[in-house]
Amino acid sequence: MGGGRRLCDHAGVTSFPAHARRVRDETLDPRRRRVSLRNCLHDFAPYGFPATWHHLATAHRIPRRIEADPSSLDRxxxxxxxxxxxxxxxxxxxxxxxxxxxxxxxxxxxxxxxPWDSWGCHAIAYCPDPDKHPVEPLPVVVGRVLDAGAEEIDPAGRCLVCGDEDRRPLRACRICGVLPGGRANPL
Ligand SMILES: [Zn+2]
Known part of the structure; x- marks a missing residue:
């Protein structure tokens, strides 16, 4: 498999649950638990790793000193x-x-x-800029992309995530930051 494209069978079907258990294990050092959350993102990161981590860290206020609020990792x-x-x-x-x-x-x-289906379970709404990604909760965005894929909406026509119609070919959406066609950008 070339091109670095991640396929749906790489969604961490087996490894994700083990990482998730360690995130919730309060007997572990909070820093270990944070590493486990990051490991979860290697298996499943809807915006790609950097943008998904940025989203989770800001949405749930994960502090730099994780000892100050380990429960942010659970959220x-x-x-x-x-x-x-x-x-x-x-x-x-x-x-x-x-x-x-x-x-x-x-x-x-x-x-x-x-096209969005081929690597759909990992970077289903890939955002190349880690600071620019949709502000809605991940399940809302992921659900919207899956629905659009099921209806076979042409992803070149408008942004599947925010609906912006002023698309620039092969460029990330100027509103929500999602790149049409994902990391492999097959469009
Ligand atoms: Zn958009």
Whole structure:
């Protein structure tokens, strides 16, 4: 698999829950728990790692000295898990489809019905600038992208996240910061 494109079967189906358990483990040093939250983002980060971390840190006021408010990590994880629950059935189905096709000797990645779908579970709304991303909760944004993908809305026509119609080709949305076509930018 080339191009650094992350596919749905990389949504951390097995590793994410283990990282999440460590985030919530109050017997661990808060700094270890924060590392575990960041590890969760390696498996599932709707805006890509930097922008998703920035969103969670600001939305839940994760302090630089994490000892001051370790429970901010729980609040951030709650939001992340809710968004992940939306994409998980799709990730599992996609992984099963890949396995089936591999068994049948078809090793090529199947064409997807929608460009946003091909790496959908990781950077489903990739934001190249870590400081510029949608302000709504992750589940709202992820749900909107999934709905748009299901309806096969043309992502080149308008921003799937904020609806902005003044799109610039191959550039991140000037309103919400999401890049059409995602990190691989196949548009
Ligand atoms: Zn937008």
């Amino acid at each position: 951030a994880l709650d939001e992340l898990e809710t968004a992940r629950a939306l994409v998980l059935p799709r990730a599992v189905a996609f992984a099963a489809q890949r396995r089936r096709q591999k068994r049948e000797g078809r090793r090529r990645v199947p064409a997807t019905s929608h």
